[in-house]
Amino acid sequence: MxxxxxxxxxxxxxxxxxxxxxxxxxxxxxxxxxxxxxxxxxxxxxxxxxxxxxxxxxxxxxxxxxxxxxxATRGRALSGGAGGAVLVEARAGETWHDLVGWTVAQGLWGLENLALIPGTVGAAPIQNIGAYGVELCDRFHALDAYDRTTGSVVTLGPAECRFAYRHSVFKEQPGRYVVTRVRLNLARNGKPELGYRELSGLGPVDHPATVMDAVIKLRTSKLPDWRVLGNAGSFFHNPVVSAAVGAAFMATNPAAPAYPQADGAIKLSAGWLIEQAGLKGYRAGPVGVSDRHALVLVNYGGATRTELMGLADHVVATVEERFGIRLKREPELL
Ligand SMILES: Cc1cc2nc3c(=O)[nH]c(=O)nc-3n(C[C@H](O)[C@H](O)[C@H](O)COP(=O)(O)OP(=O)(O)OC[C@H]3O[C@@H](n4cnc5c(N)ncnc54)[C@H](O)[C@@H]3O)c2cc1C
CATH class of the missing domain: 3.30.43.10 (Uridine Diphospho-n-acetylenolpyruvylglucosamine Reductase, domain 2)
Structure with missing residues (x-):
C-alpha cells in the first residue's frame, strides 16, 4: 500500500x-x-x-x-473545432475559477457567467454548478470518470449525466464515480448571456472578460468572503413548489420574488423566506445567518458540524412555521 x-x-x-x-x-x-x-x-x-x-x-x-x-490532479488543454468552436479539457483537481479566467483571457466565450464559484473542476458536474443564468450543463461536452463498481474508466455524455437544477447522476449514485476529466464547449465567436436581471444593463459587450468582471463584482458585493468568514455559499436550495401552492403563497405574500418554471411550477427565493422570517443576522454561538445575505450560514470561528446543523435546523423550522415551506439543504454532509 x-x-x-x-x-x-x-x-x-x-x-x-x-x-x-x-x-x-x-x-x-x-x-x-x-x-x-x-x-x-x-x-x-x-x-x-x-x-x-x-x-x-x-x-x-x-x-x-x-x-x-x-x-489534486492538474492539467488543462484546448482543441479547436470548425467555425470557432473550441473544446477545453481540464483535470479534476484544477481550480474552477482559474479555468474560467484562463479561457476568458484567451477571448473564449462560455464560462464567464460562472466566474468565482469556489471549488474544483471535478466537482462542478456533481451539482451542475450554475450562476447568473448559466449552468454547467449548458457548456458540457463529456467527462471521464473512474467507475468504482467496475474498476474501469468511462466517458459520460450529457444524457448519461442526467443534469438538472443542482442535480446530476452523481447525486443519484453517490460514491460510484470519480470524475477525472471534464470537457466543455466554448466558442471563439460567442455572444454574451445577459438574460440575468443584474447583467442585463451591461450594454454592448465584445469580450467575455467584461461579463466575467461584472459577475465578480456582483458576487463580491453580495457574498461574504469565505476566506474571511467561513461559509458554503447558498446553504439552501430555492424551493420549487406546485402552481397551486405557489398561487396560495403569492396571494398572502404578493411582494415575494417568484419565478414561474416551464412546467408550471414556481421557484421561490429561499433567501427572501429566511429574511422575512426574521433570521438575517441571527447568531447562535459560533455560527449564524449572514447579515449580508440571508441564504448564507457562516462560521464565526471554531464551529463544528453539530453547531452548524443546529442552526440549519432552526432556520428550516422557523421558515416552515411561518410560510409552510420546507427548505432543503444544498451542501452535503460528508
Ligand atoms: C462562497 C461560495 C459560493 C458558491 N457559489 C455557488 C454558485 O454560485 N453556484 C453553484 O452551483 N455552487 C456554488 N457554490 C458551491 C460550490 O462552490 C460548488 O458546488 C463546487 O462545485 C464544489 O466544488 P468543490 O471542489 O469544493 O467540491 P467539494 O465541496 O470538495 O465536494 C462536493 C461533492 O463533490 C464530490 N467530489 C469532489 N470532487 C469529485 C470528483 N473529482 N469526482 C466525483 N465527486 C467529487 C465530493 O465527494 C462531494 O460529494 C458556492 C460555494 C461557496 C463557498
Whole structure:
C-alpha cells in the first residue's frame, strides 16, 4: 500500500466553512492512475473512502474514520473545432475559477457567467454548478470518470449525466464515480448571456472578460468572503413548489420574488423566506445567518458540524412555521 498521509489529518483548512474536522487518513491524488490502487488498498484494509475537492459544498464531521482522497490532479488543454468552436479539457483537481479566467483571457466565450464559484473542476458536474443564468450543463461536452463498481474508466455524455437544477447522476449514485476529466464547449465567436436581471444593463459587450468582471463584482458585493468568514455559499436550495401552492403563497405574500418554471411550477427565493422570517443576522454561538445575505450560514470561528446543523435546523423550522415551506439543504454532509 502506498503510505497514507499522517494519521488524523487536519481538514479544517480544507473546507470553506472552516469547520473543525479531521480524517483518520488522507491521500493526495495527483495522478488519476492512482485511483485503482487507492480503492484496492482501502478495500483490503476495510476502510471507507470519500473524495474532497475544494471543500466548498460539504459539511464535514469532526472525525472521519476512513481515507479522505484529496483531488489534486492538474492539467488543462484546448482543441479547436470548425467555425470557432473550441473544446477545453481540464483535470479534476484544477481550480474552477482559474479555468474560467484562463479561457476568458484567451477571448473564449462560455464560462464567464460562472466566474468565482469556489471549488474544483471535478466537482462542478456533481451539482451542475450554475450562476447568473448559466449552468454547467449548458457548456458540457463529456467527462471521464473512474467507475468504482467496475474498476474501469468511462466517458459520460450529457444524457448519461442526467443534469438538472443542482442535480446530476452523481447525486443519484453517490460514491460510484470519480470524475477525472471534464470537457466543455466554448466558442471563439460567442455572444454574451445577459438574460440575468443584474447583467442585463451591461450594454454592448465584445469580450467575455467584461461579463466575467461584472459577475465578480456582483458576487463580491453580495457574498461574504469565505476566506474571511467561513461559509458554503447558498446553504439552501430555492424551493420549487406546485402552481397551486405557489398561487396560495403569492396571494398572502404578493411582494415575494417568484419565478414561474416551464412546467408550471414556481421557484421561490429561499433567501427572501429566511429574511422575512426574521433570521438575517441571527447568531447562535459560533455560527449564524449572514447579515449580508440571508441564504448564507457562516462560521464565526471554531464551529463544528453539530453547531452548524443546529442552526440549519432552526432556520428550516422557523421558515416552515411561518410560510409552510420546507427548505432543503444544498451542501452535503460528508
Ligand atoms: C462562497 C461560495 C459560493 C458558491 N457559489 C455557488 C454558485 O454560485 N453556484 C453553484 O452551483 N455552487 C456554488 N457554490 C458551491 C460550490 O462552490 C460548488 O458546488 C463546487 O462545485 C464544489 O466544488 P468543490 O471542489 O469544493 O467540491 P467539494 O465541496 O470538495 O465536494 C462536493 C461533492 O463533490 C464530490 N467530489 C469532489 N470532487 C469529485 C470528483 N473529482 N469526482 C466525483 N465527486 C467529487 C465530493 O465527494 C462531494 O460529494 C458556492 C460555494 C461557496 C463557498
Amino acid at each position: 502506498t503510505p497514507p498521509m499522517p494519521l488524523n489529518y487536519d481538514l479544517t483548512g480544507h473546507n470553506t466553512l472552516g469547520l473543525r474536522a479531521s480524517s483518520h487518513y488522507a491521500r493526495r491524488i495527483e495522478d488519476e492512475a492512482e485511483l485503482p490502487d487507492l480503492f484496492a488498498d482501502a478495500a483490503r484494509d476495510g476502510l471507507p473512502v470519500r473524495l474532497l475537492g475544494g471543500g466548498s459544498n460539504v459539511i464535514l464531521g469532526e472525525q472521519y474514520e476512513g481515507i479522505t482522497a484529496l483531488m
